[in-house]
Amino acid sequence: MEAILAAAANIFEPSTLLVLMIGTVVGLFVGALPGLSSTMGVALCIPITFGMDPANALVLLGAIYTSSVFGGSITAILLRTPGTDASIATTFDGYPMAQRGEGAQAIGMALVASLVGGVFSVFVLLFVAPPLSRLALLFGPQEYVYLTIFGMISILGVSGGNPTKAFISAAFGLLLATVGFDLFTGYPRLTFGQDELFEGVPLLPALIGIFSVSQAISLCTGEADIGAGNMIKTKGRTLPAWSVIRRCGRTLFKSSLIGSAIGILPGAGTSVAAFISYDEARRRSKTPEAFGKGEIEGVAAPEAANNAVTGGSLVPALTLGIPGNAVTAVFIGGLTIHGLVPGPRLFTDHAEIVYTLIFSLFLANLAFAALGLFAAPWVARVVKVPSAVLGPTIIVFSIIGSYALRNSLFDVWLVLGFGVLGYFMERWRIPGAPLVIALVLGPILETNLRRSLQISGGDWMIFFTSPLSYAIMALIVLTLAYPVFARRQKNRREANES
């Protein structure tokens, strides 16, 4: 308790608040620019923290981490350019909203959802961190297999009403996911001698190509005039009405829970959480057909989930020293630099600093919400920019972003290639989202499947041994069976009425 009070005093030091604001602004930019990831933002700021006192250093890193996740959503909504894979799912409904001139509202909902998810996960971190991290260790490779399959169900939700085409798209994504060095045999697969493909098809160029460059090409050819030229009005207020928030309340809560839970698992990843929550929200919705066409709940779900991952992923990082993702791995590095060794004793030996970090995450959530609220109506006007200007601008930024990632010209060709692919897929009404989801989840599924089989010595029974596996399996079956079940009940109800 004493530590909590001391931490509260720390956080309201003027210097700490200044650091918090700087970190938040830096994080927003890092998240919004496609060439920069949260990981790089945090990593590049670590040397700056050498001279700071530990509390301020952690506040800076924490603020960058949380706000960068939100920053990626702004461009995902307005330009269909997810800054990181965490905001892929946000484009599904955010971009259609922006096209209708409701970009500010979509950002407003993203903001509320991110705030809810972020704060929820901070509470998880604050109260139940140590016991939860023990639980997370129960997840072996075989459980990750089931979890990833669970995430892949979301492909059905973004099929655009044509499961066959979605299946083709996803299958192609899975094929692309097999490119690169094979950890288990030591051979490069399907790289065609290209060293640049040794580590697989880089995700961000694929992502930006399929989603934003394809759209930019449509803009240039005049096929997809955003909101019919400059006619559309960016209307209304940014913050969603209370009634809307209430309608989404269930989704917000559930997505926060999913995000926090998946964040705790090392090796699952932010995008898995976002996909599962999106699918969950769509499935439970009274109007699932509105999803993918600009349903505000479809923005709320992945946004709450991806920000909830932030606090969750710090649970195993702080309590066990095992990072839940790349960002927290760098984060641990930042901690040890300041003599804070992650582990069970961190909460007892350095309680004051840990609580300062937790409070700062809380405040960082408020800070990016305030900044976002201020900025949303302005940045949402981007849809008023004539297509002839916006299209080429998006392409230029996509090229710069993909080059910056690895200083490699190969990635520039890749982003353009995926752009053309995405453009034609759109013309032939093959949805691009399944491809991207498969590309993100494919490697996680494959490595864990093969790892399970390596552990069992090739015995497939390993997938039918633990109660945890059965639990996730049951969830998958329920999720798949639910629509059939719901339809039957609806039919029965209608039959009774008539």
Place this chain on the structure above:
Amino acid sequence: MHLKSSLAALAFAASSLAIFVSPSYAEYPEKPVEMIVPYGAGGSTDVLARLIAEYGEKYLGQPMVVVNRPGAGGQIGFSAIAAAKPDGYTIGWINSGILTSPIVRPDVTFNIDSFDYIANIVTDPGILAVAGTADYATLEDFLKAAKEKKLTVSHEGIGGGDHLAVLQLENEADVEFNLVAFNGDAEAKAALLGGHIDAIEGNVSEQVELVEDGQVKPLVVWASKRNADLPDTPTGKELGYNILASSSRGLGGPKGMDEDVVSKLREAMVKVTEDADFQADLKKLNMPLDVLVGDEYRAFMQEQDEGYKKLWAESPWQ
């Protein structure tokens, strides 16, 4: 007045001429030195490079600029270093990847002889460890159990330093493990603590904290002398296994740099590594300083290279 100002102008012209002419006589380095990092920004090699860059400017007299050239497990960056103009303005970070890649892929454009060795900076020895709750207290117990029942041991990808260390142990101790590949030490540690695998092969710095917590038990360190952080853990040599494994990071340049240039770079790196502030920062990063300069560094790489070539001849890993 007129005369004075034209004199001044003349003097200025002369001095600028002197600046203009001087390069051919100038001493290295007269412009910033590029340092290629074969991995992405934010990785451990990158963090170390940026730290060296910060201190290096003071002792080299010119800024050191970090350039990330990630890809192909470091091969793209290694190739770029080996192929750079040997004028001392492009150097870069190398590791055991420059030894193992040419063995496995004869088409790569570099090998141990493609580089001039400046200095090794950091060596993180390999370690074999089990969960704190495991029944085995020593490597002998572990190997004995492994002969009765196949035990699972993690590594971080076929052909990596830790994978090769386990292969060498299999050969020398005449056991066979069930080898399982992981994407990094974090996932492997989670699997070890969760009881999904029996042992982990990794690097000392990644395990020290868990060892201090009692959650992980170290069995052996693959180094020629005992590790300062784990003074109670025997080395492989003490237990009769001639196995050396480590992840080391050092600076090299393309073969054929001027002797003067190389010795200036070596001198600067030695001074950086003697800087007390640098040492303190490195300790904070949990990176064990291990300075090997010039020929010493080359010999260190040579010894590993021979070990890998022998292993490849006996039991090729792919």
